[in-house]
Amino acid sequence: MNSFITLSPLARSAFALWALLLCLICIGSGMLSVVKKRFRLTLFALVLFVPSFVLWQIVFDYSLFFKTGTFSRLTQTAGSVSWINWLVCLVLLTAFSAILFWFNIKYDKTYITPGAIKLYLDKMPCGVCCWRENGRVLFSNICMNELCVAITKSALLNGNQFCDAVKDGIKSVDGKVWRFSSREITVDGETLYEMIASDITAEYSKTEALERDKTELSRLNSELREYYMSIDESVKRQEILQAKMNIHDEMNRLMLSTVAADSDDSQALDRIFSLWEQNALLLCMETDSNANVQQADALDSLAKALGIEIVRDEDLPDILNEKQKELFFFTAQEALINAVKHAQAKRLEISFERTDGSLVCRFSNDGKLPEGEVHFEGGLANIRLLAEKQNASVYTEIGEKFTLVLKYQPNG
Numbered sequence: 220m221n222s223f224i225t226l227s228p229l230a231r232s233a234f235a236l237w238a239l240l241l242c243l244i245c246i247g248s249g250m251l252s253v254v255k256k257r258f259r260l261t262l263f264a265l266v267l268f269v270p271s272f273v274l275w276q277i278v279f280d281y282s283l284f285f286k287t288g289t290f291s292r293l294t295q296t297a298g299s300v301s302w303i304n305w306l307v308c309l310v311l312l313t314a315f316s317a318i319l320f321w322f323n324i325k326y327d328k329t330y331i332t333p334g335a336i337k338l339y340l341d342k343m344p345c346g347v348c349c350w351r352e353n354g355r356v357l358f359s360n361i362c363m364n365e366l367c368v369a370i371t372k373s374a375l376l377n378g379n380q381f382c383d384a385v386k387d388g389i390k391s392v393d394g395k396v397w398r399f400s401s402r403e404i405t406v407d408g409e410t411l412y413e414m415i416a417s418d419i420t421a422e423y424s425k426t427e428a429l430e431r432d433k434t435e436l437s438r439l440n441s442e443l444r445e446y447y448m449s450i451d452e453s454v455k456r457q458e459i460l461q462a463k464m465n466i467h468d469e470m471n472r473l474m475l476s477t478v479a480a481d482s483d484d485s486q487a488l489d490r491i492f493s494l495w496e497q498n499a500l501l502l503c504m505e506t507d508s509n510a511n512v513q514q515a516d517a518l519d520s521l522a523k524a525l526g527i528e529i530v531r532d533e534d535l536p537d538i539l540n541e542k543q544k545e546l547f548f549f550t551a552q553e554a555l556i557n558a559v560k561h562a563q564a565k566r567l568e569i570s571f572e573r574t575d576g577s578l579v580c581r582f583s584n585d586g587k588l589p590e591g592e593v594h595f596e597g598g599l600a601n602i603r604l605l606a607e608k609q610n611a612s613v614y615t616e617i618g619e620k621f622t623l624v625l626k627y628q629p630n631g
Contacts, residue, residue, distance in 0.1 A: 396420045
């Protein structure tokens with residue numbers, strides 16, 4: 220069987236190229252293993268590299284010293300070996316090198332490696348960056364690098380400087396809104412800093428839309444409050460107008476009664492003149508909410524005209540403001556009119572009670588008690604609406620007497 224040294228120069232060159240390619244494959248496999256920190260595979264690659272390099276060196280020495288014939292003992296010994304053995308050796312080395320290289324590639328796809336993490340973070344839609352206390356950047360993905368260039372007009376080389384550039388937390392870059400959040404972390408006893416950049420364009424636009432809707436809603440609420448107040452004022456004026464119309468009708472009736480009355484009957488004339496006086500007082504009362512209708516003398520005049528006595532246990536407390544006093548006299552007037560109209564009362568007692576920081580005003584009459592549930596309609600319904608706007612409440616108490624209660628906070 221022919222020895223390897225008897226082969227033609229072309230065949231020996233083919234073996235040399237084969238061995239050189241094996242050396243390169245082993246070097247590549249070793250480097251991949253080092254990157255993945257699989258040092259056992261690196262050692263295995265070194266084991267395969269050594270015989271491949273030796274075979275290539277033998278062929279190189281033989282070609283270099285072929286004319287002089289001064290070969291080394293290793294070259295002479297290996298050259299005398301059958302070329303079939305060389306072929307088998309190279310085939311085995313090729314098989315093991317291919318297995319090692321395939322395993323490195325498969326390991327990169329099936330296991331978590333630093334390269335896999337880097338690839339994954341580069342594909343993330345958010346920016347990630349990590350640096351030391353001195354500002355040296357340990358890691359940053361493609362998104363964070365692009366954001367740094369867009370904001371600072373320079374590459375991401377110092378984490379501290381970039382953190383100062385985005386300290387506001389919200390930045391608009393190329394039509395998108397980004398939120399930057401950083402935190403301090405500890406890895407293997409070393410203090411590091413991490414920054415995350417999140418795309419909040421959709422959330423930001425929704426927040427702006429919500430703020431606009433909130434402003435519009437506040438405007439609508441303000442308009443509605445003014446509208447409700449105008450409705451209350453319109454209802455009050457309508458009721459006053461209706462009361463005036465009723466008084467005018469009553470005065471027309473009195474005019475007819477006066478004309479038809481017997482001038483010789485003094486009692487009938489006194490009764491008619493008394494009715495004239497009462498209706499004139501009601502007609503001449505001021506209807507403007509800003510006038511003196513809230514004053515006690517106006518309330519007393521109304522009571523005198525209606526023929527009912529008002530009894531107070533004390534004067535109106537000074538802790539009430541003007542709006543609250545106005546509400547009190549509105550309620551007193553309504554209680555007075557309802558006491559005469561529905562209960563034929565002759566006496567209205569007004570009392571005050573302070574409890575738990577609240578002021579309770581009671582309007583009790585000596586008339587007949589109502590039958591069934593009391594419904595707040597007309598003037599009472601308007602007073603309840605006014606009371607709610609002043610953090611007050613209006614309700615009734617039925618015991619030995621019928622009582623209309625107004626309760627509110629002095630500072631409400």
